[in-house]
Amino acid sequence: DxxxxxxxxxxxxxxxxxxxxxxxxxxxxxxxxxxxxxxxxxANKERTFIMVKPDGVQRGLVGKIIERFEQKGFKLVAMKFTWASKDLLEKHYADLSARPFFPGLVNYMSSGPVVPMVWEGLNVVKTGRQMLGATNPADSLPGTIRGDFCIQVGRNIIHGSDAVESANKEIALWFNEKELVSWQPAAESWVYE
The missing domain is CATH 1.10.287 (Helix Hairpins)
Structure with missing residues (x-):
């Protein structure tokens, strides 16, 4: 027609x-x-907040922790070495402020330097938490960071965001926008389809 x-x-x-x-x-x-x-x-741009705690820094585990995230294929977009103030730590752990262990947690976290980091990648929040292992190292599987490197819950060497929303909040608390480096690793095409 x-x-x-x-x-x-x-x-x-x-x-x-x-x-x-x-x-x-x-x-x-x-x-x-x-x-x-x-x-x-x-989806590859999801970010999470990971922090090596004072015991992890004192034991020289920062490099091993970074290595695990890099080997997984995640991208480091921010990192600093700092001695956190009690005020900053109280804001960071505000959701735990009513718990009886809160004062001890803040004292412990302010007892030495920490290494806060921002990692980026596909499902990095969920996968990052799995890589850390259970909060209580006794419940952590071998092969996880806590399962391999720590024994007690009060000295579990690392913090990781539990959700995308908390990751965004924690990242904004510890880093300003200029500290988040946007870059593309040469190996990215070998990690993502």
């Missing part, structure tokens, strides 16, 4: 509509592909 056979003439409006429809489908397909690609890339 694009061509009128007896008169051998084209129906231009019908032809233009079909071409527009094909063009729209093609554009829609391309946009959908890039939308999925953008979604996948955005």
């Amino acid at each position: 694009l061509m009128n056979l007896p008169s051998r003439s084209f129906n231009r409006s019908r032809l233009q509509t079909n071409l527009l429809s094909k063009k729209a489908v093609m554009i829609g397909t391309i946009l959908a592909f890039f939308s999925l690609f953008s979604y996948a890339m955005a």
